[in-house]
Amino acid sequence: MNHKKRIGKLMLAGLAASLTLSITQVQGSTLDTLTQEEQKTEAQIASVEVTIGETLESINLKQMGIDDLKAQIDATEESQIETKAAIEAQKALIASRKEQLKTRLVALQISDATKNQVLMLLDSENFADFINKAYVISQLQSADNEQIKTAISEEEKLVALEEQLADEIQTVKAAESRLKSESTALAEELTSLKGILSDNQTVLSQVKTEYADEAARLAAEEAQANADAEAVAAASKAAEEQQLAESSSAVAVAESASSAASSSVQAPVSQITDSSVAAVVTAPVVTVTAPTVTETPAAQGKTLVVSATAYSRHEAELSNFTATGIDLSVNPMVIAVDPSVIPLGSLVNVPGYGIAIAGDTGGAIVGNKIDLHMENLNAALAFGRQTLTITILQ
Template sequence: MNHTKRIGKLLLAGLAASLTLSITQVQGSTLDNLTQEEQKTESQIASLEVTIGETLASINLKQMGIDDLKAQIAAAEENQTEIKTAIEAQKEVIASRKEQLKSRLVALQTSNATTNQILMLIDSENFADFINRVYVVGQLQSADNEQIKSAISEEEKLTALEKQLDDEIQAVKTAESRLKSESTALAGELSSLKGILSENKTVLSQVKTEYATEAARLAAEEAQAKADAESADVAARAAEEQQVAESSSVVIGSAATTASSVQESAVASSEPAPVSQITDSSVASAEPAAVVTANAPAVTEAPAAQGKTVVVSATAYSRHEAGLSNFTATGIDLSVNPMVIAVDPSVIPLGSLVSVPGYGIAIAGDTGGAIVGNKIDLHMEDLNAALSYGRQTLTITILQ
């Protein structure tokens, strides 16, 4: 039976050691996956930030183009106003000339001017005088015709110029509208990119929190497994010592039986002295061994966590305090992983797992202006517990 117990304890020690190795392998695999996910998310964030910067540059360039087009539109509209004023003035001149020509034509039709011109030609003194008078009459009619043509041409030019200005203004306004539309689209794209960036940062924060939580959990499991393995090993050694002691008891029992036989033989032969010597020596040698066997202790206390110990002054805080947020300086969400302590990174590296008496295993994931040197600040979900914690001197362990 004792032999069976010993074998069972040895198997338990081996199983504990195997479990420790398995937990270590799982820990490395899980943390590697979280690290890869964190790196992937950080890479996506960096790419998004570059894209956002390029989009902002495009928006700024288009805005500059819009401002330039607005200046062109303002100048064209001012020029158009001046030309319209000139057109209106010219139209008044043209209308006046048309009225004058109309009056003259009416006068020619209602007067004897045509007869007078004919009489003037008839009254020519000679042929040369006739030619000169014909030329003069022709010049007068040509002058009237030129005035009419000039007025019509000027009116047509002004109208064409006005139409050209209208076309130019419309083209600039179309370009402005297109740039505004593109700028609006870019602004929408920028807003979408910012949303994606925000989501990626949230994912990154969650990954970091999961990493910290998983690391703390696996470290605790590994420490517990190591403690169980060491306890099992101590139990196995105690079982071996017990078996050795039981073997000694068997030997002592055999010696006692032999001594008793000798004693009986001595009594039968009436030789008491030898019996007395044998009995005394046998009992003297047997009694200490029996005592040792009965009082052999079994050590089952688990060893303390391995790591660097530091004496610190500890205080407490809570995310529920006014002015505090759910996120630490390293991005850990305290509503998801409340087991966080604020440290001085020069004393306790950020990201370390720390065993704090009366608090548990936490991650060094926050900092504070007042946390300098050998000081820590324990985060507590219960605000009243944090306020009543006060200041305590503790010996903490930075786990290896």
């Protein structure tokens, strides 16, 4: 009998040790796997945030170049207007000069001016008088020749102005073509950026869901394992108490009836069966519900008049991380919004600031208000409060 009881106790002890070892191994394995997955996911998120920051910087620089190009086109168009006005004035001047020359030549042909000039030379009183009259006639002819040269020069200037206008028009057309090409590239980069942002949000959602599921699974397994261990311990304790009670009863019987000591009376044998172990109340399993992560779709090309302020991560008591987990030291182009007005994760074009991510919130940011993050603390303090018309990009 004692031999069987020892075997039962050894079996119970072995079962308890096995359960404890199993719990330790399972927790160690799952926690190691979870840690590795978490580190891998964090590295991927950091990489995506760096890409988002670089893409936003590139887009804003390209937008600045487009704005400069538009200014150049406007200046060229104004210059074209001035050039056309100069050409019209030059045409009027040339027409006037030609009309004067025409009148002069006709007058010379129908008058006796040439003959009179010859007679005037023949009527000279002396050689000095002849020289003087010849000089006067030469000056008159030089004036006519100068008018002819001036008309020719003005015509050449007109041709040069027309060529300059043609070159400027070609320059403007080339600039317009470049502007269209830059705009197309900008749209493609915006589309790519939205895809990257969507992937980033998906990764974040998956990490949160997997973490919650893993935590719930570990909690349930730990609770079940603890309940099983408590059941085994309770069964072992009950067996020991029953054995002690049986030993005490046997001593009492031997002392009171020594004549019956040689009889075949035996203390009842207590055996631990599966039903006795199963009778132990099992602790309830704790189930942790994973939080549901929802994503708000971005608005479609919506304009909005807002009251804008600015802040900086360098302010006292502020950290580098936004409410959505964006690292401002990696991606500073972030604005705080009211999620009920501007969905988190949206791309927003802010005049004078650029294209940014709606990735932060604030207690004072309610309704049509936004807060622009600026890397320069002095610039953020000097920004004040401004009324702006922003665009929530498609």
